[in-house]
Amino acid sequence: MTDLHRRGLLALGLATGAAAGAAAEASAAETRARQLNPGPTLTPAVTEGPYYLAGAPARGDIREGLPGLAVELRFHVFDETGAPLPLARVDVWHCDAQGRYSGFGDAPGREPPAALKAARFLRGVQPVDDGGVATFRTVYPGWYEGRTTHIHYKVWLDGRTLLTSQVFLPDALNEFLYLQAADYRRERARDTLNRNDGIARQGGEATFAAVAQGDDRFRVDFDVVVDRQARPRAEGGSPGGPPPGLSVDGLPPDFPGEGPGGGPGRRPSLTGEARVAALLPKAST
Template structure:
């Protein structure tokens, strides 16, 4: 295991995490959004803008990538997996000094009925997009002991109908009633949520996700509207990009056989992220059509 990955895991605690990355209460974010909307200006989700003119090293913008991504394909409902819990943290930067390639991810949440008529329409403002994924070594925060080995990242903690479910349900500022897994440690790196702006766009800064045995590389996500989860799904990447990223440090210290998209029994093309290289990593974007 890469020494930088191991050292950073030891430095992070859940208590510290909630003070990092601009974590703020959902109420404060929605108040800011309402204030921006009433002034007629484009809504900005603190602390970073989700403006579609965000520059990248290759000249691509979020708008360019959203136009390239699948248009208004109803996002497939998929398992939340064994490593979700309600971290209840609104923040844009999820890294917590995790080593890895910088990855900026923009997600546009759209009403499926509206974008079916006009692919650029139907953006849902003030939805909450939540993402979580493993680090460069294939480990999930909160479950370092359980996700570090074995097919699918090791045996899921807890029990119940949902893999990894503890019997507890979420009751945070943006999620209510979803079954949670019980964390085995207090880490929260590479987890968090953002509210969508007036165009339905939320944006995160994270690292490019690693992989673990038995699954294709992916990012888990939930979309919440009025504390109700309207979509649970997963995001994927082109194989050429995965090969490129995983040949670099610290990813190349993770040895073993990686599962490809074609070999993964959960992979679905509606979750494929459009990407472009930037000066310091990659920009990714995807349209998420939901049925409210």
């Protein structure tokens, strides 16, 4: 072996070692970065509730001519790395302006009229597009006793449910619309607000949507971050059942409800300054 050859091999070895060292250092730096910035926080799962129906129609417009304020509902779906998840599907269902769900009566366990039982309004499934967005045309949801304003949804991938959860809306806006919009007016005041709804409190801020007002509709945008490897949990945990310590309607098990079949009943409505305080963000300290 010539001296030139030896020097060449030595140089190659040094270069290879330097490259390996640089790669190891880069890998370590990447690991440290992941530890400091572990990626987006997964969207909390909450209870499915008693009003889900499998086999919702594949459609973007779920209104079926129902009265109510028009809403463009946009789910922005991301995986655990923060990348859009275009192969997913979003399944949506919620109540109408007067608090009724298609396929059900006005409370769990109560037999609905035949037309309502056969209906499938305000239910639909949409694929997520290449940008990670699934869009629905719907109406602003109403309310029913024992629950604050909310929209149910599931995220599916390859036939598996990755997430079952609910979307909540700004309560000051809810209050204004229910008092001022004719389709939403009721004889009694709403009994449950975001502040005292057990499911909204369990989900936290990550389950609240951003709402913008357009000329002819409200636009509701909601970011959803799911784990592609998620598996449905057993009854009693999310998404298969209610959060620990709560009924399917988000109430403590000893809450004095009046609804049939163990469902939520009417609770005393907040009034006056206490209601205003519950509707507005807490004052900073």
